[in-house]
Amino acid sequence: MxxxxxxxxxxxxxxxxxxxxxxxxxxxxxxxxxxxxxxxxxRERPPLFVVKRGGRRERFDAEKLRDGMLRATYKRPVTAEQIDAIAERIEAEAEAAGGELDASRIGELCLAGLGGVDRVSYLQFAAVYRQLADVEDVQVELRRLRASSSSASASNGRERGVAGAPIPSDDDASIASPPERGQRAGNSRKDLARREHGAHRQRR
Ligand SMILES: [Zn+2]
Structure with a gap:
Protein backbone atom coordinates (compact mmCIF):
# COMPACT_ATOMS: atom_id res chain seq x y z
CA MET A 1 0.00 0.00 0.00
CA ARG A 43 -13.07 -10.66 4.73
CA GLU A 44 -15.72 -8.79 2.79
CA ARG A 45 -19.13 -9.96 3.98
CA PRO A 46 -21.63 -10.78 1.21
CA PRO A 47 -24.61 -8.37 1.06
CA LEU A 48 -27.25 -9.15 3.72
CA PHE A 49 -30.96 -8.43 3.52
CA VAL A 50 -33.83 -7.80 5.93
CA VAL A 51 -37.19 -9.35 5.05
CA LYS A 52 -39.88 -6.92 6.18
CA ARG A 53 -43.48 -7.71 6.97
CA GLY A 54 -45.20 -8.51 3.67
CA GLY A 55 -42.00 -9.96 2.18
CA ARG A 56 -40.35 -6.73 1.03
CA ARG A 57 -36.53 -7.01 1.13
CA GLU A 58 -34.18 -4.22 2.14
CA ARG A 59 -30.44 -4.06 2.42
CA PHE A 60 -29.37 -4.90 5.98
CA ASP A 61 -27.82 -1.82 7.59
CA ALA A 62 -25.62 -2.78 10.55
CA GLU A 63 -25.01 0.88 11.45
CA LYS A 64 -28.74 1.53 11.86
CA LEU A 65 -28.97 -1.60 13.99
CA ARG A 66 -26.16 -0.37 16.25
CA ASP A 67 -27.76 3.10 16.47
CA GLY A 68 -31.05 1.58 17.64
CA MET A 69 -29.29 -0.40 20.37
CA LEU A 70 -27.13 2.60 21.36
CA ARG A 71 -30.29 4.67 21.92
CA ALA A 72 -31.72 1.95 24.17
CA THR A 73 -28.48 1.80 26.20
CA TYR A 74 -28.12 5.58 26.62
CA LYS A 75 -26.44 6.31 30.00
CA ARG A 76 -26.41 2.61 30.80
CA PRO A 77 -23.29 0.54 31.58
CA VAL A 78 -23.21 -1.07 28.13
CA THR A 79 -20.09 -0.68 25.98
CA ALA A 80 -19.85 -0.09 22.24
CA GLU A 81 -17.96 -3.39 22.07
CA GLN A 82 -20.92 -5.24 23.61
CA ILE A 83 -23.28 -3.68 21.05
CA ASP A 84 -20.84 -4.52 18.24
CA ALA A 85 -20.79 -8.12 19.44
CA ILE A 86 -24.62 -8.34 19.34
CA ALA A 87 -24.68 -6.82 15.83
CA GLU A 88 -21.93 -9.20 14.74
CA ARG A 89 -23.91 -12.23 15.98
CA ILE A 90 -26.96 -11.02 14.02
CA GLU A 91 -24.90 -10.53 10.85
CA ALA A 92 -23.39 -13.99 11.28
CA GLU A 93 -26.84 -15.56 11.70
CA ALA A 94 -28.12 -13.72 8.60
CA GLU A 95 -25.16 -14.95 6.60
CA ALA A 96 -25.58 -18.53 7.86
CA ALA A 97 -29.28 -18.35 6.92
CA GLY A 98 -28.38 -17.64 3.29
CA GLY A 99 -27.96 -13.87 3.45
CA GLU A 100 -31.28 -12.69 4.86
CA LEU A 101 -33.28 -12.59 8.10
CA ASP A 102 -36.84 -11.60 8.98
CA ALA A 103 -37.05 -8.15 10.58
CA SER A 104 -38.87 -9.72 13.54
CA ARG A 105 -36.01 -12.20 14.07
CA ILE A 106 -33.50 -9.33 14.07
CA GLY A 107 -35.57 -7.55 16.73
CA GLU A 108 -35.69 -10.69 18.86
CA LEU A 109 -31.91 -11.14 18.55
CA CYS A 110 -31.35 -7.53 19.66
CA LEU A 111 -33.61 -8.15 22.66
CA ALA A 112 -31.85 -11.42 23.49
CA GLY A 113 -28.44 -9.75 23.23
CA LEU A 114 -29.36 -6.70 25.33
CA GLY A 115 -31.16 -8.91 27.85
CA GLY A 116 -27.91 -10.73 28.46
CA VAL A 117 -26.05 -7.46 29.09
CA ASP A 118 -28.34 -5.00 30.90
CA ARG A 119 -31.95 -5.43 31.99
CA VAL A 120 -32.87 -1.73 31.82
CA SER A 121 -31.50 -1.43 28.25
CA TYR A 122 -33.46 -4.53 27.36
CA LEU A 123 -36.69 -3.01 28.66
CA GLN A 124 -36.04 0.32 26.94
CA PHE A 125 -35.39 -1.42 23.65
CA ALA A 126 -38.47 -3.61 24.14
CA ALA A 127 -40.63 -0.56 24.88
CA VAL A 128 -39.63 1.06 21.57
CA TYR A 129 -39.46 -2.09 19.51
CA ARG A 130 -42.77 -3.55 20.59
CA GLN A 131 -44.54 -0.18 20.93
CA LEU A 132 -46.12 -1.65 24.01
CA ALA A 133 -49.77 -0.91 24.58
CA ASP A 134 -49.10 -1.46 28.27
CA VAL A 135 -46.12 0.87 28.57
CA GLU A 136 -47.18 1.38 32.17
CA ASP A 137 -46.07 -2.19 32.93
CA VAL A 138 -42.59 -1.39 31.66
CA GLN A 139 -42.42 1.87 33.61
CA VAL A 140 -43.39 0.07 36.81
CA GLU A 141 -40.69 -2.51 36.11
CA LEU A 142 -38.09 0.21 35.41
CA ARG A 143 -38.94 2.04 38.65
CA ARG A 144 -38.64 -1.21 40.59
CA LEU A 145 -35.25 -1.98 39.00
CA ARG A 146 -33.88 1.50 39.64
CA ALA A 147 -35.11 1.52 43.21
CA SER A 148 -33.32 -1.77 43.83
CA SER A 149 -30.09 -0.55 42.24
CA SER A 150 -27.70 1.76 44.08
CA SER A 151 -25.26 2.23 41.18
CA ALA A 152 -24.70 5.73 39.80
CA SER A 153 -25.37 4.62 36.26
CA ALA A 154 -28.76 3.29 37.25
CA SER A 155 -29.78 6.60 38.82
CA ASN A 156 -28.61 8.46 35.70
CA GLY A 157 -30.99 6.31 33.73
CA ARG A 158 -33.88 8.00 35.54
CA GLU A 159 -33.55 11.01 33.24
CA ARG A 160 -34.66 8.86 30.37
CA GLY A 161 -38.27 7.73 30.60
CA VAL A 162 -39.75 5.11 28.33
CA ALA A 163 -42.16 7.69 26.94
CA GLY A 164 -39.18 9.79 25.79
CA ALA A 165 -37.49 6.94 23.97
CA PRO A 166 -37.17 7.50 20.22
CA ILE A 167 -39.52 5.58 17.99
CA PRO A 168 -37.90 4.02 14.91
CA SER A 169 -39.52 5.06 11.66
CA ASP A 170 -41.34 2.55 9.51
CA ASP A 171 -38.56 2.87 6.94
CA ASP A 172 -35.91 1.79 9.41
CA ALA A 173 -34.39 -1.19 7.64
CA SER A 174 -32.81 -2.70 10.72
CA ILE A 175 -35.49 -2.42 13.36
CA ALA A 176 -38.42 -4.71 12.87
CA SER A 177 -41.89 -3.28 12.52
CA PRO A 178 -44.07 -3.25 15.64
CA PRO A 179 -46.46 -6.16 16.08
CA GLU A 180 -49.99 -6.00 14.75
CA ARG A 181 -52.60 -4.56 17.09
CA GLY A 182 -54.11 -7.99 17.66
CA GLN A 183 -50.83 -9.26 19.10
CA ARG A 184 -50.42 -6.50 21.65
CA ALA A 185 -52.42 -8.32 24.29
CA GLY A 186 -49.50 -10.75 24.55
CA ASN A 187 -47.01 -8.06 25.54
CA SER A 188 -47.60 -8.28 29.26
CA ARG A 189 -44.83 -8.00 31.80
CA LYS A 190 -45.05 -11.77 32.25
CA ASP A 191 -44.54 -12.13 28.51
CA LEU A 192 -41.43 -9.94 28.64
CA ALA A 193 -40.05 -11.94 31.53
CA ARG A 194 -40.65 -15.16 29.66
CA ARG A 195 -38.87 -13.82 26.60
CA GLU A 196 -35.97 -12.68 28.71
CA HIS A 197 -35.72 -16.10 30.25
CA GLY A 198 -35.43 -17.42 26.70
CA ALA A 199 -32.70 -14.88 26.01
CA HIS A 200 -30.63 -16.13 28.91
CA ARG A 201 -31.02 -19.70 27.80
CA GLN A 202 -29.88 -18.79 24.31
CA ARG A 203 -26.81 -17.06 25.69
CA ARG A 204 -25.38 -20.24 27.20
ZN1 LIG B 1 5.49 9.05 2.50
Whole structure:
Protein backbone atom coordinates (compact mmCIF):
# COMPACT_ATOMS: atom_id res chain seq x y z
CA MET A 1 0.00 0.00 0.00
CA UNK A 2 1.24 3.46 -0.88
CA UNK A 3 1.92 6.25 1.62
CA UNK A 4 -1.16 8.53 1.80
CA UNK A 5 1.14 11.56 2.18
CA UNK A 6 3.70 11.10 -0.61
CA UNK A 7 2.39 8.02 -2.50
CA UNK A 8 5.60 6.03 -2.12
CA UNK A 9 5.20 2.26 -1.60
CA UNK A 10 5.33 1.51 2.15
CA UNK A 11 6.93 -1.37 4.03
CA UNK A 12 5.25 -3.44 6.75
CA UNK A 13 6.77 -3.02 10.23
CA UNK A 14 4.51 -5.44 12.08
CA UNK A 15 1.68 -7.89 11.25
CA UNK A 16 -0.80 -9.02 13.91
CA UNK A 17 -3.83 -11.31 13.91
CA UNK A 18 -6.99 -9.66 15.27
CA UNK A 19 -10.45 -10.98 16.18
CA UNK A 20 -9.17 -14.55 16.55
CA UNK A 21 -7.79 -14.61 13.04
CA UNK A 22 -10.78 -12.91 11.36
CA UNK A 23 -8.66 -9.83 10.61
CA UNK A 24 -5.02 -8.88 10.08
CA UNK A 25 -3.58 -5.61 11.35
CA UNK A 26 -0.45 -4.18 9.74
CA UNK A 27 1.71 -1.33 10.95
CA UNK A 28 3.33 0.38 7.94
CA UNK A 29 6.09 2.90 7.38
CA UNK A 30 6.93 5.07 4.39
CA UNK A 31 10.67 4.83 3.53
CA UNK A 32 10.52 8.23 1.84
CA UNK A 33 8.82 10.56 4.37
CA UNK A 34 8.75 8.37 7.50
CA UNK A 35 4.93 8.48 7.76
CA UNK A 36 3.53 5.58 9.84
CA UNK A 37 -0.02 4.23 9.66
CA UNK A 38 -2.09 1.09 10.29
CA UNK A 39 -4.13 -1.02 7.86
CA UNK A 40 -6.66 -3.77 8.53
CA UNK A 41 -7.43 -6.67 6.26
CA UNK A 42 -10.69 -8.55 6.74
CA ARG A 43 -13.07 -10.66 4.73
CA GLU A 44 -15.72 -8.79 2.79
CA ARG A 45 -19.13 -9.96 3.98
CA PRO A 46 -21.63 -10.78 1.21
CA PRO A 47 -24.61 -8.37 1.06
CA LEU A 48 -27.25 -9.15 3.72
CA PHE A 49 -30.96 -8.43 3.52
CA VAL A 50 -33.83 -7.80 5.93
CA VAL A 51 -37.19 -9.35 5.05
CA LYS A 52 -39.88 -6.92 6.18
CA ARG A 53 -43.48 -7.71 6.97
CA GLY A 54 -45.20 -8.51 3.67
CA GLY A 55 -42.00 -9.96 2.18
CA ARG A 56 -40.35 -6.73 1.03
CA ARG A 57 -36.53 -7.01 1.13
CA GLU A 58 -34.18 -4.22 2.14
CA ARG A 59 -30.44 -4.06 2.42
CA PHE A 60 -29.37 -4.90 5.98
CA ASP A 61 -27.82 -1.82 7.59
CA ALA A 62 -25.62 -2.78 10.55
CA GLU A 63 -25.01 0.88 11.45
CA LYS A 64 -28.74 1.53 11.86
CA LEU A 65 -28.97 -1.60 13.99
CA ARG A 66 -26.16 -0.37 16.25
CA ASP A 67 -27.76 3.10 16.47
CA GLY A 68 -31.05 1.58 17.64
CA MET A 69 -29.29 -0.40 20.37
CA LEU A 70 -27.13 2.60 21.36
CA ARG A 71 -30.29 4.67 21.92
CA ALA A 72 -31.72 1.95 24.17
CA THR A 73 -28.48 1.80 26.20
CA TYR A 74 -28.12 5.58 26.62
CA LYS A 75 -26.44 6.31 30.00
CA ARG A 76 -26.41 2.61 30.80
CA PRO A 77 -23.29 0.54 31.58
CA VAL A 78 -23.21 -1.07 28.13
CA THR A 79 -20.09 -0.68 25.98
CA ALA A 80 -19.85 -0.09 22.24
CA GLU A 81 -17.96 -3.39 22.07
CA GLN A 82 -20.92 -5.24 23.61
CA ILE A 83 -23.28 -3.68 21.05
CA ASP A 84 -20.84 -4.52 18.24
CA ALA A 85 -20.79 -8.12 19.44
CA ILE A 86 -24.62 -8.34 19.34
CA ALA A 87 -24.68 -6.82 15.83
CA GLU A 88 -21.93 -9.20 14.74
CA ARG A 89 -23.91 -12.23 15.98
CA ILE A 90 -26.96 -11.02 14.02
CA GLU A 91 -24.90 -10.53 10.85
CA ALA A 92 -23.39 -13.99 11.28
CA GLU A 93 -26.84 -15.56 11.70
CA ALA A 94 -28.12 -13.72 8.60
CA GLU A 95 -25.16 -14.95 6.60
CA ALA A 96 -25.58 -18.53 7.86
CA ALA A 97 -29.28 -18.35 6.92
CA GLY A 98 -28.38 -17.64 3.29
CA GLY A 99 -27.96 -13.87 3.45
CA GLU A 100 -31.28 -12.69 4.86
CA LEU A 101 -33.28 -12.59 8.10
CA ASP A 102 -36.84 -11.60 8.98
CA ALA A 103 -37.05 -8.15 10.58
CA SER A 104 -38.87 -9.72 13.54
CA ARG A 105 -36.01 -12.20 14.07
CA ILE A 106 -33.50 -9.33 14.07
CA GLY A 107 -35.57 -7.55 16.73
CA GLU A 108 -35.69 -10.69 18.86
CA LEU A 109 -31.91 -11.14 18.55
CA CYS A 110 -31.35 -7.53 19.66
CA LEU A 111 -33.61 -8.15 22.66
CA ALA A 112 -31.85 -11.42 23.49
CA GLY A 113 -28.44 -9.75 23.23
CA LEU A 114 -29.36 -6.70 25.33
CA GLY A 115 -31.16 -8.91 27.85
CA GLY A 116 -27.91 -10.73 28.46
CA VAL A 117 -26.05 -7.46 29.09
CA ASP A 118 -28.34 -5.00 30.90
CA ARG A 119 -31.95 -5.43 31.99
CA VAL A 120 -32.87 -1.73 31.82
CA SER A 121 -31.50 -1.43 28.25
CA TYR A 122 -33.46 -4.53 27.36
CA LEU A 123 -36.69 -3.01 28.66
CA GLN A 124 -36.04 0.32 26.94
CA PHE A 125 -35.39 -1.42 23.65
CA ALA A 126 -38.47 -3.61 24.14
CA ALA A 127 -40.63 -0.56 24.88
CA VAL A 128 -39.63 1.06 21.57
CA TYR A 129 -39.46 -2.09 19.51
CA ARG A 130 -42.77 -3.55 20.59
CA GLN A 131 -44.54 -0.18 20.93
CA LEU A 132 -46.12 -1.65 24.01
CA ALA A 133 -49.77 -0.91 24.58
CA ASP A 134 -49.10 -1.46 28.27
CA VAL A 135 -46.12 0.87 28.57
CA GLU A 136 -47.18 1.38 32.17
CA ASP A 137 -46.07 -2.19 32.93
CA VAL A 138 -42.59 -1.39 31.66
CA GLN A 139 -42.42 1.87 33.61
CA VAL A 140 -43.39 0.07 36.81
CA GLU A 141 -40.69 -2.51 36.11
CA LEU A 142 -38.09 0.21 35.41
CA ARG A 143 -38.94 2.04 38.65
CA ARG A 144 -38.64 -1.21 40.59
CA LEU A 145 -35.25 -1.98 39.00
CA ARG A 146 -33.88 1.50 39.64
CA ALA A 147 -35.11 1.52 43.21
CA SER A 148 -33.32 -1.77 43.83
CA SER A 149 -30.09 -0.55 42.24
CA SER A 150 -27.70 1.76 44.08
CA SER A 151 -25.26 2.23 41.18
CA ALA A 152 -24.70 5.73 39.80
CA SER A 153 -25.37 4.62 36.26
CA ALA A 154 -28.76 3.29 37.25
CA SER A 155 -29.78 6.60 38.82
CA ASN A 156 -28.61 8.46 35.70
CA GLY A 157 -30.99 6.31 33.73
CA ARG A 158 -33.88 8.00 35.54
CA GLU A 159 -33.55 11.01 33.24
CA ARG A 160 -34.66 8.86 30.37
CA GLY A 161 -38.27 7.73 30.60
CA VAL A 162 -39.75 5.11 28.33
CA ALA A 163 -42.16 7.69 26.94
CA GLY A 164 -39.18 9.79 25.79
CA ALA A 165 -37.49 6.94 23.97
CA PRO A 166 -37.17 7.50 20.22
CA ILE A 167 -39.52 5.58 17.99
CA PRO A 168 -37.90 4.02 14.91
CA SER A 169 -39.52 5.06 11.66
CA ASP A 170 -41.34 2.55 9.51
CA ASP A 171 -38.56 2.87 6.94
CA ASP A 172 -35.91 1.79 9.41
CA ALA A 173 -34.39 -1.19 7.64
CA SER A 174 -32.81 -2.70 10.72
CA ILE A 175 -35.49 -2.42 13.36
CA ALA A 176 -38.42 -4.71 12.87
CA SER A 177 -41.89 -3.28 12.52
CA PRO A 178 -44.07 -3.25 15.64
CA PRO A 179 -46.46 -6.16 16.08
CA GLU A 180 -49.99 -6.00 14.75
CA ARG A 181 -52.60 -4.56 17.09
CA GLY A 182 -54.11 -7.99 17.66
CA GLN A 183 -50.83 -9.26 19.10
CA ARG A 184 -50.42 -6.50 21.65
CA ALA A 185 -52.42 -8.32 24.29
CA GLY A 186 -49.50 -10.75 24.55
CA ASN A 187 -47.01 -8.06 25.54
CA SER A 188 -47.60 -8.28 29.26
CA ARG A 189 -44.83 -8.00 31.80
CA LYS A 190 -45.05 -11.77 32.25
CA ASP A 191 -44.54 -12.13 28.51
CA LEU A 192 -41.43 -9.94 28.64
CA ALA A 193 -40.05 -11.94 31.53
CA ARG A 194 -40.65 -15.16 29.66
CA ARG A 195 -38.87 -13.82 26.60
CA GLU A 196 -35.97 -12.68 28.71
CA HIS A 197 -35.72 -16.10 30.25
CA GLY A 198 -35.43 -17.42 26.70
CA ALA A 199 -32.70 -14.88 26.01
CA HIS A 200 -30.63 -16.13 28.91
CA ARG A 201 -31.02 -19.70 27.80
CA GLN A 202 -29.88 -18.79 24.31
CA ARG A 203 -26.81 -17.06 25.69
CA ARG A 204 -25.38 -20.24 27.20
ZN1 LIG B 1 5.49 9.05 2.50
Missing amino acids: DCPACHTATRVLETRREDRGAAVRRRRECPSCGNRFTTFEH
